[in-house]
Amino acid sequence: MAKRTPKAEGRKWYTATMELVAKGPGYPSAQTIEVRTTNKPRVSEYLAGRGYKWSRITITEGRCAGSVHLNVDKEAERYHAELEAMLGKRLPPRYNNGPFTVGYAAAEVMDSDARRRWAEYLEMWSHGLSVSPVPHHLIGDAVDVLYLPARWVQAFEHWDRCTEVVQAALRKRKDHCAHMAEHYKGERSPEARELRKGYLTAVKSLDALEGWTFPAFVGRLNLDRSPSPFDVPHHGLLDMATSHMVPTMPPNGEHLKVEWWRQLLAAWDGPANTKAATVEQLLDHHHRHGGRAEVFRALVKSTAKRLHAIKDTGGKGAEHWETLADVLEQWLSMAPKVHAQGKTSTTATAQGKRPDLKLVALVHALRYLTGDKSADITRINAQALAVGAGATGKESGRDLLRHYTRYTMGKDHHAQRLDDAESYTVKTRYLAAIAMLVDHQKAKAMAEAELEELRERE
Numbered sequence: 001m002a003k004r005t006p007k008a009e010g011r012k013w014y015t016a017t018m019e020l021v022a023k024g025p026g027y028p029s030a031q032t033i034e035v036r037t038t039n040k041p042r043v044s045e046y047l048a049g050r051g052y053k054w055s056r057i058t059i060t061e062g063r064c065a066g067s068v069h070l071n072v073d074k075e076a077e078r079y080h081a082e083l084e085a086m087l088g089k090r091l092p093p094r095y096n097n098g099p100f101t102v103g104y105a106a107a108e109v110m111d112s113d114a115r116r117r118w119a120e121y122l123e124m125w126s127h128g129l130s131v132s133p134v135p136h137h138l139i140g141d142a143v144d145v146l147y148l149p150a151r152w153v154q155a156f157e158h159w160d161r162c163t164e165v166v167q168a169a170l171r172k173r174k175d176h177c178a179h180m181a182e183h184y185k186g187e188r189s190p191e192a193r194e195l196r197k198g199y200l201t202a203v204k205s206l207d208a209l210e211g212w213t214f215p216a217f218v219g220r221l222n223l224d225r226s227p228s229p230f231d232v233p234h235h236g237l238l239d240m241a242t243s244h245m246v247p248t249m250p251p252n253g254e255h256l257k258v259e260w261w262r263q264l265l266a267a268w269d270g271p272a273n274t275k276a277a278t279v280e281q282l283l284d285h286h287h288r289h290g291g292r293a294e295v296f297r298a299l300v301k302s303t304a305k306r307l308h309a310i311k312d313t314g315g316k317g318a319e320h321w322e323t324l325a326d327v328l329e330q331w332l333s334m335a336p337k338v339h340a341q342g343k344t345s346t347t348a349t350a351q352g353k354r355p356d357l358k359l360v361a362l363v364h365a366l367r368y369l370t371g372d373k374s375a376d377i378t379r380i381n382a383q384a385l386a387v388g389a390g391a392t393g394k395e396s397g398r399d400l401l402r403h404y405t406r407y408t409m410g411k412d413h414h415a416q417r418l419d420d421a422e423s424y425t426v427k428t429r430y431l432a433a434i435a436m437l438v439d440h441q442k443a444k445a446m447a448e449a450e451l452e453e454l455r456e457r458e
Contacts (some may be wrong), residue, residue, distance in 0.1 A: 011036055014043045017058045048090075079265045082321065083258060086306040091258060114245035118236055125253040128296030129260050130289035132231035133223045138166065138240040140209060142202035143173050146240075148214075150233035156226075156381060157373045162214035166240065174206040209241060215380040217243060223384040229374070230285035232259045257299065260286070264303070268324045276327055281439060283331050297332060304328040357396060360389045361403035363433050363443075368408060370442035377404040426454060 013036050035043050043059050083091055122131060136153040138146045146169055152158035181199035184192045220243040235255070237246040267278045283300065290296050307325035311318050364385075367375035377385060382404075383397030391400070430451040437444035 011038055013062055014040060015060050015062060016043055016047060017060075079262060082265060082310060083261055085310050086261060086303070087254065087258065108244075110247055111242075111244035114236065114247040117247065117250060118245065121250045125251075125256060126290065126292065126295075127257050127260070127299045128286065128290040128292035128294070129232045129256055129299070130228070130230070130286045130291075131256065132227045132234040133225060134218055134221065134227045135234040135236035135238050135245075137235065137237045139237055139246060140170075140205065140240050142177065142205040143169065143240075145237065151229065154227040154229050154231055154233070155374060156376055156378070159214045159218070163212070166212065166214065170206055170209055170212070174203060177202040177206065212240060215378070219380045219383075223387070225289070225387065226381055226384045228285060228289075230263075230282050231289075232256050232263070260299075261303065264324070265321075268321075268327075279324070279327055280331055283328070283335070287335055297335060300328050300332055300335075304332070357386060357389065357391055357400045358403050359429050359432055360385065360391075361400055362407055362429060363436055365404055365407035366433065366437065366443040366447050367440050370440070370446060372440060372443070377401055427451065430454070 016035060035046055037043060037046060040059050040061070044057070047057065080091070132150070132154050134153050136148040136150050138148065146166060148162050148165060152162050177199045181196050181203065184196035184199070187193065187196070217240060235248075235251055237248045238244065239246060263282060264279065267282055268275055270278055286296050287293050304325040307321045307328070310321045361377065364375040364377050368377075377400060379401060382401040386393075386396035386400045389400075393399075430447055434444055434447045434451070437447060
């Protein structure tokens with residue numbers, strides 16, 4: 001890991017003022033950004049690494065009371081040295097805040113074009129990785145691009161936080177537009193009247209988003225699978241009111257690969273007792289869900305070589321990353337054998353067949369009751385989970401939710417899970433569930449105990 005300087009010393013605030021000759025009305029002529037880092041050259045490196053290409057940049061020490069933007073991306077700097085060593089050149093800009101190129105055409109045309117371009121990009125540059133089906137950039141008629149952390153977007157338990165962040169941004173924007181409309185209320189000039197009209201229109205657009213929630217937004221996407229914390233973030237841009245995708249500038253060909261490297265290095269810096277298992281789960285996830293297993297194995301092989309080549313970057317040293325490379329190589333020696341047996345999804349049975357909805361609901365119920373909140377089945381994600389299990393019927397999501405509710409919310413859910421039609425059917429279901437719960441030991445132990453109780457009742 002790149003060397004970190006203690007917070008109390010070495011790190012200072014710098015203000016970067018970036019100027020540009022205005023091209024016309026509506027174009028920015030200057031922007032001020034505050035950056036906290038170790039020295040002035042690092043500020044220039046920070047700005048260049050994020051795609052800021054202004055005609056003149058002035059950097060001064062200290063903070064500026066009039067600054068309009070604060071952009072301190074600690075996560076991007078965390079493995080800066082290691083990632084550049086692995087890539088062999090400067091890192092490409094991150095897409096947390098753009099750049100975006102919004103087109104002007106019919107909404108349906110823009111949506112179709114954006115989805116086509118994104119599909120083409122993944123076809124060429126996915127590297128066999130599993131990319132989240134839910135983008136974490138949103139835009140609206142009266143709001144700028146809103147960025148949501150990928151770790152929130154890709155985990156069900158954080159979707160309420162996404163709603164809170166978006167609603168707070170909408171309220172702030174609405175208050176501003178209402179204030180400006182009131183400010184121009186007494187003006188008689190044509191320009192002022194036009195501005196007031198625009199602000200009033202913006203207020204109406206924001207009123208239409210009152211009550212907007214992120215779970216409902218995801219539900220309108222009709223996903224064919226649920227997002228996972230192990231996914232690489234989706235850097236598309238969606239309209240929060242219509243769920244239409246907006247045409248944007250696609251990332252470069254190495255972007256998803258570098259994002260996955262960040263995930264991998266962060267996983268390896270986790271708790272000593274669990275980090276190897278976490279890395280293996282990460283590898284398994286992309287191998288199973290990326291759609292190009294052989295391409296992903298090639299990426300893992302290349303990544304191991306790059307990790308072996310990393311020298312001491314001022315942080316944990318070469319040995320730390322060489323050990324990670326050994327874990328990747330060990331996984332490679334086993335991966336083709338493991339996945340050739342038909343284990344292609346977390347809801348597959350031991351024989352590789354897709355389970356019925358009752359089995360899916362049982363597995364999620366067992367995991368959820370032992371503390372795994374990501375196993376929760378809600379009204380919003382039930383259909384997506386059902387589709388992921390291979391059930392594409394119109395009512396499959398509702399059936400899955402009904403079974404899940406029965407297993408978890410009944411007055412005596414322990415007994416109800418056992419009292420289901422013929423005992424043979426129940427035993428088969430539990431045996432299949434146990435085979436799928438290898439990575440969830442608490443849930444597996446619960447299923448085994450209940451199966452033993454069922455046998456005693458026969």
